[in-house]
Amino acid sequence: MDIRDADTAELRRLKTMIDGELGRRQTLATAEKQATELNTAYLAASGVAQGDPWRQPTSAVDAYPLDWTVEHDGKSWVSLVAANVWMPGESGWREVVEDGGVPEYVAPTGAHDAYNTGDRVMFDDAEYVALQDGLVWSPAEYPAGWEKQA
Incomplete structure (x- = not known):
C-alpha cells in the first residue's frame, strides 16, 4: 500500500x-x-543517605535503588537491583569488602543476585572464584561452577 x-x-x-x-x-x-x-x-x-544503616522500606517509593549502599550487621552492602526492599544478606544485596577482601557467600534467591564469572566468595573458610555466569548454587552444591583458590 x-x-x-x-x-x-x-x-x-x-x-x-x-x-x-x-x-x-x-x-x-x-x-x-x-x-x-x-x-x-x-x-x-527523607534524610536517608548512602551508607546509612539499613531500614526496612515500606513501599517501592522508599526502597533502595540499584547500587545504593547501606550498613547492616556490621557490614557494608550494595544493592544489586532497583527498588530493593529485601534485607541485606537475604536477597538483592552483595557485601562490599575492602580492597583485596572477599565477601562471604550468600545464597542467591534468583537471577538478580546470582554470581557471575570472576566473582569471589568465602565459603566454608575457603576462597572460591565463579567459573560461569548465573551461579545460584554454592561451591558445595555445584563444585563444577567454582574454583577453589589455594
Whole structure:
C-alpha cells in the first residue's frame, strides 16, 4: 500500500498508532532512569543517605535503588537491583569488602543476585572464584561452577 492512496481517516488511524508506539518506546527507554532519580530524591528528602544503616522500606517509593549502599550487621552492602526492599544478606544485596577482601557467600534467591564469572566468595573458610555466569548454587552444591583458590 502506498501511503498516498490512504484516505484521511486511515492516515489519522495510522498516525494515532504510530504516536502511541513512539510514546510506548520512549517510556520504556526512560522509565527506569526516571524512577531511580525519583526514588533517590525521595530518600534524600527523607534524610536517608548512602551508607546509612539499613531500614526496612515500606513501599517501592522508599526502597533502595540499584547500587545504593547501606550498613547492616556490621557490614557494608550494595544493592544489586532497583527498588530493593529485601534485607541485606537475604536477597538483592552483595557485601562490599575492602580492597583485596572477599565477601562471604550468600545464597542467591534468583537471577538478580546470582554470581557471575570472576566473582569471589568465602565459603566454608575457603576462597572460591565463579567459573560461569548465573551461579545460584554454592561451591558445595555445584563444585563444577567454582574454583577453589589455594
